Amino acid sequence: MEKFETVTGTAVPLMQNTIDTDQIIPAVFLKRITKTGYEDGLFNLWRQEPDFVLNDPAYADGQVLFVGPDFGVGSSREHAVWALRDYGFRAVFSPRFGDIFRGNAGKQGLLTGVIPEDVVQRIWEAILEQPGIDATVDLHARTVTVGEITAVFEIDDYTRWRLLEGLDDIGLTLRDEDAITAYEARRPSWLPTTIPARTAD
Amino acid sequence: MPETAGAAAPRTLAEKIWDAHVVKKGEQGEPDLIYIDLHLVHEVTSPQAFDGLRQAGRGLRRLDLTIATEDHNTPTLAIDRPIADPTSRAQIDALRENAEEFGVRIHSLGDKEQGIVHVVGPQLGLTMPGVTVVCGDSHTSTHGAFGAMAFGIGTSEVEHVMATQTLPLKPFKTMAVTVDGTLREGVTAKDIILAVIAKIGIGGAQGHVIEYRGSAIRALGMDGRMTICNMSIEAGARAGMVAPDETTFEYVKGRPHAPQGADWDAAVAYWRTLPTDDGAEFDAEVVLDADALEPFVTWGTNPGQGVSLADAVPDPAHLIDPVEKSSAERALEYMDLAPGTRMKDIAVDAVFMGSCTNSRLEDLRAFASVIKGRKKAEGVRVMVVPGSARVRLEAEAEGIDKIVEAFGGEWRFAGCSMCLGMNPDQLAPGERCASTSNRNFEGRQGKGGRTHLVSPLVAAATAIRGTLSSPWDLDAPEPVEEHA
Numbered sequence: 203m204e205k206f207e208t209v210t211g212t213a214v215p216l217m218q219n220t221i222d223t224d225q226i227i228p229a230v231f232l233k234r235i236t237k238t239g240y241e242d243g244l245f246n247l248w249r250q251e252p253d254f255v256l257n258d259p260a261y262a263d264g265q266v267l268f269v270g271p272d273f274g275v276g277s278s279r280e281h282a283v284w285a286l287r288d289y290g291f292r293a294v295f296s297p298r299f300g301d302i303f304r305g306n307a308g309k310q311g312l313l314t315g316v317i318p319e320d321v322v323q324r325i326w327e328a329i330l331e332q333p334g335i336d337a338t339v340d341l342h343a344r345t346v347t348v349g350e351i352t353a354v355f356e357i358d359d360y361t362r363w364r365l366l367e368g369l370d371d372i373g374l375t376l377r378d379e380d381a382i383t384a385y386e387a388r389r390p391s392w393l394p395t396t397i398p399a400r401t402a403d
Numbered sequence: 404m405p406e407t408a409g410a411a412a413p414r415t416l417a418e419k420i421w422d423a424h425v426v427k428k429g430e431q432g433e434p435d436l437i438y439i440d441l442h443l444v445h446e447v448t449s450p451q452a453f454d455g456l457r458q459a460g461r462g463l464r465r466l467d468l469t470i471a472t473e474d475h476n477t478p479t480l481a482i483d484r485p486i487a488d489p490t491s492r493a494q495i496d497a498l499r500e501n502a503e504e505f506g507v508r509i510h511s512l513g514d515k516e517q518g519i520v521h522v523v524g525p526q527l528g529l530t531m532p533g534v535t536v537v538c539g540d541s542h543t544s545t546h547g548a549f550g551a552m553a554f555g556i557g558t559s560e561v562e563h564v565m566a567t568q569t570l571p572l573k574p575f576k577t578m579a580v581t582v583d584g585t586l587r588e589g590v591t592a593k594d595i596i597l598a599v600i601a602k603i604g605i606g607g608a609q610g611h612v613i614e615y616r617g618s619a620i621r622a623l624g625m626d627g628r629m630t631i632c633n634m635s636i637e638a639g640a641r642a643g644m645v646a647p648d649e650t651t652f653e654y655v656k657g658r659p660h661a662p663q664g665a666d667w668d669a670a671v672a673y674w675r676t677l678p679t680d681d682g683a684e685f686d687a688e689v690v691l692d693a694d695a696l697e698p699f700v701t702w703g704t705n706p707g708q709g710v711s712l713a714d715a716v717p718d719p720a721h722l723i724d725p726v727e728k729s730s731a732e733r734a735l736e737y738m739d740l741a742p743g744t745r746m747k748d749i750a751v752d753a754v755f756m757g758s759c760t761n762s763r764l765e766d767l768r769a770f771a772s773v774i775k776g777r778k779k780a781e782g783v784r785v786m787v788v789p790g791s792a793r794v795r796l797e798a799e800a801e802g803i804d805k806i807v808e809a810f811g812g813e814w815r816f817a818g819c820s821m822c823l824g825m826n827p828d829q830l831a832p833g834e835r836c837a838s839t840s841n842r843n844f845e846g847r848q849g850k851g852g853r854t855h856l857v858s859p860l861v862a863a864a865t866a867i868r869g870t871l872s873s874p875w876d877l878d879a880p881e882p883v884e885e886h887a
Binding site: 218219220222224225228229230232233234235236237247270271272275276277278279280283298300301302303305306309310319358359360371372374375376378379381382385386389390391392393394395396397399400401402403 | 426427429431432433434436438440441447448450451454455459461464466467468469470475476488490491493494497508515516527528529531534539540541555556557558559560562563566567568569571573605606609610636637639641658659660661662666667669670673705726727729730733793823824825842844845846847850
């Protein structure tokens, strides 16, 4: 995973709340078996509308997204994170995220920061005054800056540390393999196993 | 796993299961490492995880705690022929090849145990009280109906569970949703959960695991409890649960993978310790009155935008919050509905009876009980999709297939089908559907399709009248001349 320390890039105002992962990437794009190349799926239905924000040339190379509350609710599809990442987004700011989406983002190096709704609205206004303006995200300081506005965002310490270090979760967990083995030795024998397979017939 | 007794503080069901699965307690803001008892796999969210394993030279740590089936892409017609859509076929082929290569048990199309992953786990007796269950699918919350801790995960986590059988997780907050009283005839589990979501909103339970409690929940069978837990994610929750009781034990007992003999007794003795202790505190509490509930239906494009079927489409002008207001306006535009329209005046083009929310035998029985001996409304397409191949067989043994066909409906093979339209079962642009599924998002059931979420009973009555209806709106059936 790529390390995330400081990122500066085009700020995009997506002035909507409740953006579910079906909107971020429709199910038809989930049939692929690769892990990259999902940029065409990002907001695919909305991008067919001429006035959608990413169709404005000022925002076409967006890297930092500012959205209303409840971003990434619904389906667990990690493709939503891959699509944002493949398009070029490095960070998303919202007053509230869907839990699964937020967890997925943290594992793919996409920063999700929580900032209050009134701050999102002020940032939207600032961007609309200067379309194409950059946002600067400083993960060490936990701040995002757009023009005159600097906001402190919330992110949990553990995710922040992993993003800063670019750490792989599986590698971290396998350092505790002895604890896993010890736990397995304590599990009751009546717990279900899928093998050998049993069916009703 | 069973905890040693002590004078510990009272705990909730969720906290007990969590505590029993801590492999390593996190320190200084680190997550806990949680053991996973059952990992369910399907074709959509697994190929990249298998790839990751291959690249790292890893295998699955516990093949005996892993099971795969095919559901999202599978056709519901002509399942003996090659899948026509090449991308769907490639994804299913990838799952079959991965299962073969890594040694994962798989139930493929054509197998009696194939079906929606959340129907298959319980029917095999793999889902049981007190266990942790994950799957790369948000509706994994379904399994919480057994008093299990079950939640959806992303593909990176799927790979993590495959490699380690654990997940690093921060403890969830707890929420009690108490539903006391008695449901009137015609009001079902689906109406409870739609009303809960409308009440607390789609973000209302964010970060929480919900425990559903109260006399109305206890009175439900397992299929109804699964319907409710299934849609916990639609209220933003990570998981939903119901404490195990005799209803749960009765359901699990005798299933293929249920414990037997002395193991059964040991398991039940443990399961009886799981319900929330008196005096345990929840981080949030919500109360709903079952007596007052009516059949419920959504009008908008998120599952929180719902009203009683007897009500009308709300007017966004009455909403104070500017973001909610604009969201409601956008929803009404997409749904092509005017404020003040009576829900019962809304005509539909299609009725979809299926999905992991409502495709089990009890759901099909409820639907069949309303349509039996009747004909569907002219011009309405009615699709009935059992949740698994086994549910389909069980329904056929009761003659439900014949009732559906005599009604004018289509009796299909098992899968996720039109809940999300990854297979050919989709709405055409502008088509309106009464659906027993779980999401009314824009384009969910097909680009431009419009979805109203309903219970199986409402789906059946709507299929008869052609407009959103409940069994309360039906005239007494005509005398049946020939029995289906």
